[in-house]
Amino acid sequence: MQATLIPLLLAAIGLYALYKQVDVFPVFLRGAQKGLHTAVSILPTLVGMLTVVYMLRASGAIDLAAGWLAPLFGVFGIPKDCVALALLKPISGGGGLALGSELIGRYGPDSYIGRVAAVMLGASETSLYTISIYGGHLGLKQMRYAIPAALCADLAAFAASAALVKCYFPDI
């Protein structure tokens, strides 16, 4: 399905923009420039996070923590190799991207672990960071149920990622 969806979407957006008399290519370039800026601005975060992830991986800490917590996360069907990602993603987007990319590279993008890691990344937000941004902006003194509800949603996203990858790609 996605084989037709993406090209179809691109052509449709281009045609619609042209029909709306948007100066298509310059506008595209302006957006691409913003994308480049985003990529450059997340580089320092990624350097900081990926280095630490590699150090933790080399020291054996990730495997150790995953081993301890695997039974807990296993209840929700989250594979052992993705436990560290489930812990890091709610706190840091850059950290999640770093660890997720490491998993996708290590196990291969079309492997079960690689796919689950990708879906986990795509289906979750940096929830605790988001709460701190909004809470800080408004000066809220207490967040009531925001944190537990957000963590429930993260857990739901991760459990659903593992389950849906298994359903959608039954032969891996």
Next chain:
Amino acid sequence: MLSAIWVAFLVLALICGAFTGRLDAVTTAVGTGAGEAVTLIISIAGLMCFWSGIMELVQASGLAEKLSRMLMPLLRPLFGKASADREAMEAVSANVAANLLGLSNAATPLGLRAADRLYTLEGRRGSPDTVLTLITLNTASIQLIPSTVAAVRAACGAASPFDIMLPVWGASIFSVAVVLLSGRLMRPWFRAEK
């Protein structure tokens, strides 16, 4: 918070590496990790630029606004009395539309504007349910095109980088449902102070 966690990770790598006798490997990792981060960014920057450009067209052509207007009736029931306020609901819908389209640069300012308006409607005190609904909605991801993840998969040689889209949608929708439902169910335990 992140600073403490980051330092904790460094300390953990030291202690764990010393115990397992792998400090050599930990030291090597300092060089490879930093280098890999640059390689990763370079390999995903192309797709990030491209989608960012496409999404600029989505905004400029008015499609984002259209989506935002379509979302408004769906979002109204979540915001109780505040749903009667046009300004608040427009900001909320624009925030959700920006999230759906993956316009991360636009989504946060729009979300903060919506949060501000909702907070004002509630008299700017306590932690009102409408504001918390908006915040928790922003903690669950709802992205139509997971372009960054697809870029990482493409960089790693995936046969079809976007083939994870349906599971991503499924897991996203499930997590949005869970955040809204669990927030609602938890209200009695977390009463608002007046």
